[in-house]
Amino acid sequence: MMFVRVIVRIVRFIYKNMWVVLLSIALLIFCIVVKHLYKSNPTNTGMENSTNTWLLVLCTTLVPNERRNTVYNNTMHNWRTLGSDILPVLFLSDEYKTVRDTFIRNGWQIFPIEHSTSDEMPILPHFLSVIHRKFKSKYIGYANADILFTADLKSSLNLIGKHIQVIPDENSVIFISGCRFDIENITSKDISSYDKILQIKEDAKRHPPSGQDYFITDYTYPWGGIPDVVVGKHKIDNWLLINAIENNHTAIDASSSITAVHQTVDFGSWESSKINSSSSDHLYNENLLQSEFGPIHFASGNLNCLPLYMTYTYGRKDVVLIERTVYPEYCIRQQVFRDFIEMERKNAELQRKKRERRLQIMFTKPKIKAIKPTVPVKHIHIKPKDDDGNKERVLQQLHAPNPSSRCRLCFQELTQLRDIIENVCKQNY
Numbered sequence: 001m002m003f004v005r006v007i008v009r010i011v012r013f014i015y016k017n018m019w020v021v022l023l024s025i026a027l028l029i030f031c032i033v034v035k036h037l038y039k040s041n042p043t044n045t046g047m048e049n050s051t052n053t054w055l056l057v058l059c060t061t062l063v064p065n066e067r068r069n070t071v072y073n074n075t076m077h078n079w080r081t082l083g084s085d086i087l088p089v090l091f092l093s094d095e096y097k098t099v100r101d102t103f104i105r106n107g108w109q110i111f112p113i114e115h116s117t118s119d120e121m122p123i124l125p126h127f128l129s130v131i132h133r134k135f136k137s138k139y140i141g142y143a144n145a146d147i148l149f150t151a152d153l154k155s156s157l158n159l160i161g162k163h164i165q166v167i168p169d170e171n172s173v174i175f176i177s178g179c180r181f182d183i184e185n186i187t188s189k190d191i192s193s194y195d196k197i198l199q200i201k202e203d204a205k206r207h208p209p210s211g212q213d214y215f216i217t218d219y220t221y222p223w224g225g226i227p228d229v230v231v232g233k234h235k236i237d238n239w240l241l242i243n244a245i246e247n248n249h250t251a252i253d254a255s256s257s258i259t260a261v262h263q264t265v266d267f268g269s270w271e272s273s274k275i276n277s278s279s280s281d282h283l284y285n286e287n288l289l290q291s292e293f294g295p296i297h298f299a300s301g302n303l304n305c306l307p308l309y310m311t312y313t314y315g316r317k318d319v320v321l322i323e324r325t326v327y328p329e330y331c332i333r334q335q336v337f338r339d340f341i342e343m344e345r346k347n348a349e350l351q352r353k354k355r356e357r358r359l360q361i362m363f364t365k366p367k368i369k370a371i372k373p374t375v376p377v378k379h380i381h382i383k384p385k386d387d388d389g390n391k392e393r394v395l396q397q398l399h400a401p402n403p404s405s406r407c408r409l410c411f412q413e414l415t416q417l418r419d420i421i422e423n424v425c426k427q428n429y
Contacts, residue, residue: 054137056157056216058082059089059127061113061231062145064099071146071263072099074191078148080107086154087135090145091127109134117284121230128223139174141216144231147180148261150194152319156257156310157216159319175244176216177237178254179303180207180262197261204261209303212237214260221249227292233285238301245305253303257310257319297330305331 058079062072079088089109092100100110111134115126124142131140139157143149160174181204183190191197215237217223226243229236244251281287290296307324 052136054087054135055083055085055154056139056141057087057089057131057135057137058141058143058216059091059131060143060145060147061091061122061127063093064096068146068265070188071186071265074148074186074188074263075145076103076106076108077188078191082149082151083154087137089127089131091122091130115228117230119281121232121284123228124231124236125223125226125228132219132223137219139216139218140221141176141214142231143214143260144262146263146265147213148191148197148263150197150259153258156254156319159257159310159321160252172248172250173221174218174250174252175221175240176252176254176258177212177214177241177303177306178256178258178260179209180211180213180260181205182207182262182264184264186261186263191261198259201259201261207262209255210238210299210301212241212303213262215240227288229285229288234282235286235289235298235301238298239285239289239296241301241303241306242296242298245300245307251306251308252321253306253309253324255303255309256312299330300332302328302331304328 060075062068064072076088079086082088087109088107089111090100090103091111091113092103094112104110111130113122113126115123117123127142128140131137157176160176181201183200183204186200189196190200226240229239241251286296286298304324305327308321309324310319310321312319
């Protein structure tokens with residue numbers, strides 16, 4: 001009976017305090033949900049995401065434009081769906097507060113543009129520097145704000161880690177770029193799913209390999225050594241490829257494996273806003289790079305000059321990483337160009353050293369005082385005229401410099417001088 005009474009008391013206690021138990025369970029579930037939402041929707045608070053390790057932090061920049069509102073909205077939604085381990089980052093001027101708030105609500109990180117040129121063109125290496133300080137990721141990258149991607153972006157990045165054994169130098173840094181497909185008048189319905197993007201890509205025009213709109217590198221890539229090139233200007237894409245090739249980086253052409261769709265509207269985000277500005281120099285990057293590195297053959301910065309490329313196997317079942325064995329002729333011109341410039345530089349340096357040695361010998365060699373001994377050259381017999389009629393031979397002696405002495409007069413000139421003297425003497429006598 002005692003045991004039964006104890007059980008009854010326990011049941012009554014639990015029944016009376018059931019609301020406390022249920023409330024505790026509800027609070028626990030609420031905390032778990034809030035924590036999950038907080039992690040899946042990062043806000044622009046800076047270093048709170050530094051503890052996360054992302055697969056890719058992909059950044060861009062833009063100038064709000066009414067004509068390009070659809071383009072930017074498409075990009076905003078597209079990048080956010082690439083995966084929970086891919087973080088989109090936007091660099092935006094502080095004046096566009098409404099656009100900033102819209103991107104933050106859609107899960108983007110926003111940072112101000114702190115470094116730009118006199119005509120307000122943002123400097124690209126600054127973007128990557130901020131990402132290095134703020135986040136931890138396996139890859140970092142930049143793409144224009146009018147580029148759309150699909151799920152093959154993530155799968156291609158994962159492929160590189162699986163096929164690292166085919167890379168000639170496993171310790172080298174990784175550089176990835178690819179061509180884009182140009183599509184005009186694209187709408188929000190056209191990009192509602194990856195399948196639709198792939199479908200319209202089939203009818204799109206493939207851009208030539210001389211132009212690239214996105215660059216992805218591993219976290220250790222030396223972006224700090226890149227000059228202060230700006231976005232929205234020519235030749236930066238070609239030079240980045242040349243730089244990766246010449247420094248023996250693991251440079252990969254991902255044109256066949258990564259879908260990059262370009263929403264064609266006008267010249268581009270930054271360039272379209274600045275192209276008519278009197279202070280905008282479309283050759284800014286080209287002049288900056290050539291002033292620092294000398295003449296550059298930019299045609300060598302084409303995608304088909306990269307030493308590695310991704311492609312699909314037969315039947316498009318798998319993506320593989322292959323080493324390129326055949327190159328177009330223009331790919332080797334840059335190296336030949338560099339070799340010629342280096343040879344000319346070495347020749348100029350050699351000639352300079354020779355001139356310095358000659359000048360040094362000239363000013364340090366002791367001066368030798370020249371002695372001009374006299375020797376009789378010829379006896380000239382002259383009959384002088386006198387009043388007494390006494391004609392007497394007069395011995396005259398001409399003296400000339402010794403041929404062994406340092407004298408600029410040659411014997412031919414001396415002979416001419418002697419004849420002149422004889423004629424003068426004949427006239428006087």
